[in-house]
Amino acid sequence: MEERRMFLEEGVPNTDESTNTSIKGSGHPREDLESWRWPLILICLGLTMLIVGYDVSNVANVQTSVYEAFGHVELLPWVAVGYSTLSAATAPSWRKITAIYPLKIVFFISEFLMLIGSILAGAATNINMVIIGRVITGFGSAGAIMAGSIFVLLLTTPTEYARYMGLLGVCWAVGLVLGPIVGGAFAQNSHATWRWAMYINIPFIGLILTIAVISLPSFSADHSSTPSSKLTKIDWIGAISHFAFVILSSMVLIFSGSTWDWGFGGTIAVWVITGVLFIFYTVQQLKPLFTTREHQIFPVTLFFENRNFLLIFISTFAAGGSYGIALYYTPLFFAFTQGLSPISAAVRLLPYIGSFILSTVAAAILLPRLRIFPPFYILSGAMMLAGAGGLSTLKPNTPDGRILGLDTLVGVSVGLIWQTGNAVMSRLVSDTPGLDKSNPVEVERNEARKASLRQDTAMIHLVSQLFGVSVALSCAGCVFQNLGYNKLHDSISGLGNFSDKDIRDALAGVDSSIFRAGQDPRVTGLAIEGITMTIGRIEWIAFAGGAITLIAGLCMKWEKLDFEVQSSDSIEEIKVNNAA
Incomplete structure (x- = not known):
């Protein structure tokens, strides 16, 4: 129940006047929630995670169609x-917003952003508009995941939280597998086209919003101050530093070599700016500068209180990379190797x-039964090493x-x-150092602090997942475009007059003279061999992720987790209102 108290510390939840119940801290988090609401909440959040997973992968098989419509292979x-x-880039900001504004409203805004982004991407008249739509959708998805995770944290016991977050992870995974298949099916349909790979979100988001209106309770952290x-x-x-660093990290990796020449002064300058920005952001959070410890955007102090926080962050980041690749x-x-259609390949x-x-x-x-966690990370790292190495x-x-078997090994390791x-x-x-458990006021403040930090950990975990995917795909794209270009250029340049554009288009999987009918079989064979070898080199990124995960798991402190509801929650009766 301490998680809910964080939202009640400075005020009471937004309320429907007809519902005003007293919740005992020692009771179940959903004891005053109507029984019909919880299944609908799970459906609402499950559909959200399904859409988020789908949006991660739905463009995997539509990029060729987007290129054919708008060009600009470099983008x-x-x-x-x-x-x-x-x-x-925006997950930490969403975490702070959820701590200030009503959680239900934050969820609605996030879903509306996902809706707007999907419409923009589907109705795009140029590739920049597609990217902007995708960016807005990603922005909204971070808020939806953040708000959804906090709803689950507030409405479940510790044991339930582990299981329900696992359930939402399954919904995410189902969305992942549907993305390439559904997206590819639309891209191959001359009537629907790739645009419906984006538009398909609209009815689902409409359903999510409808369910959310009638089922989600309203929690608010602060009624005592004005919006300004x-x-x-907010820090x-x-x-801004976090946002800029994440964006620049992807930008320099994606564009270096393929669009920006490595020796160009501007390329070097962007790399330097990215490094300086990372140092500034790290120092700014450690001190902290221009903010307070309470309001800093990223709770780095957790990494120093217990090394397991940092090791879990690093491991999840590495797993995100393996999963994306x-x-x-x-x-x-x-x-490339079998000429399969996008759907068959997916x-x-x-x-x-x-x-x-x-x-x-x-x-x-x-996890709640074993109550120890390092073995999960050690086993994951070992399996990731074996799968990616193969x-x-x-x-x-x-x-x-053999390929599908190794992929299965990687899938188990990431899951x-x-x-x-x-x-x-x-x-x-953990509790505040020096906590006097005989003092009810101190205990109450301690529980509010722990509740806030537990919501911070949900944000930390989300950043580690998504930033891992982003960095790995950016690195992989950099390797694919640079190493792949060199291999193709060196192997086929003596067999024909192929331009840089021909080679770049071939690597992007779009129409290129290298793979057109009637081409010299030697050219096609050497190109496929070069691309396959490049994909093999990219797997070394996932291999490194496995090594990092294994080492991190071996370095973790073995401590038993407490998944029982804390008795200190029964300090006092707190007025709680669940809005319809």
């Missing part, structure tokens, strides 16, 4: 990466996604069974820790 990576990058004074509580310097480059391999992801889902569910069930040896004639860190970090939050 294609942003169609995919822009979504996860903006989500990671609420905004001053804007930290928020498997999601995008497995279908690409089959498309179907090859089913073993990966299926194993991901099963291991996510297994981890959610086992995939790094890819050749054009590698048997399908074991994909949502595990969320539940673990929420239980690692």
Whole structure:
């Protein structure tokens, strides 16, 4: 119940006048919630995670169609990466907003942003408009995930929280596998076109909003101050620094080599600015500068209070990278080596996604029973190493069974820790040092602090997931465009007069003279071999992620987690109102 108290510390929840109940701190978090609401809340949040997962992967098989419509192959990576990058860049700001404004309103605004972004991307008249739509959708998705995670935290016991977050992770995974298949199906349909890969979100978001109106309770943290004074509580310097660093990190990785020449002064300058910005942001949060410890945008102090917070963040970041590479480059391999259609190539992801889902569910069930977590990370890292290591040896004639088996291994490894860190970090939050448990006032403040930090850990976990995906895909894109270009240029330049554009188009999977009918089979064969070898090199990024995860797991402190409801919650009776 302490999680709810954070929202009640400075005020009471927004209320419908007809519902005013007293909730005892020792009771179940949903004891005063009408029984019909909770299933609808789960459906609402599950559909949201389904859409978020779908939006991560729905462009994997529509990028060729977008290029054919608008050109600008150099901007294609942003169609995919822009979504996860903006989500990671804005998640800390959304966390602060949820602590200031009514949680239900934040959820509505987030869903509306996702709706607007989907409409813009679908109705785009140029590639920049597609990217802007994707960016807005990613911005809204971060808020929806953040608000949804807090709703689950407020309305569940610690044991339930681990399981329900695992359930939402499954919904995310189902969306992931549907993305390439549904997106590819629309792209191949001459009547629907790729635009409906974006428009399909509209009816689902409408359904989500309808369910949210009637089911979500209203929680608000602060009724005592004006909107302008609420905004001053946000660490804007930290928020802007975080946003700029995440965006620049992706930008320099995506454009260096393929669009910006490595030796160009502007390229070097952007790399330097990114490094300086990271140093400033780190120092600004550590001190903290221009803000207070209470209001800083990223609670870095948790990393120093218990090293497990930092190790879980790093491990989840690495897992996000492995997951993103498997999601995008497995279908690409089959498309190039076997000439499969986008849908057929995406179907090859089913073993990966299926194993991901099963291991996510297994981890959610086992964690509250075992109460220890390092084994999940150690096993995950070892399996990730084995799977990615095997995939790094890819050749054009590698048997399908071997590839799908290795992908399954990677899927299990990622699923074991994909949502595990969320539940673990929420239980690692400790009492205030020197707490006098005989003092009710101190205990009450301590519980409010822990509740706030547990919501911060949900944000930390979200950033680690999405930033891991963003950085890995940006790095992979950089390797693919630079190493792939060099391999193709060196191998086929003596067999024809191929321009830089021909090679770049071939790498992007769009129409290129290298793969046109009637081309010299030697050219096609060497190109496929070069691209396959490049994809194998990209798997070393996932291999490094496995090594990082394994080392982090071995360095974690073995401590038993407490998944029981704390008795200190029964200090006093608090007035709570659940709005219809």
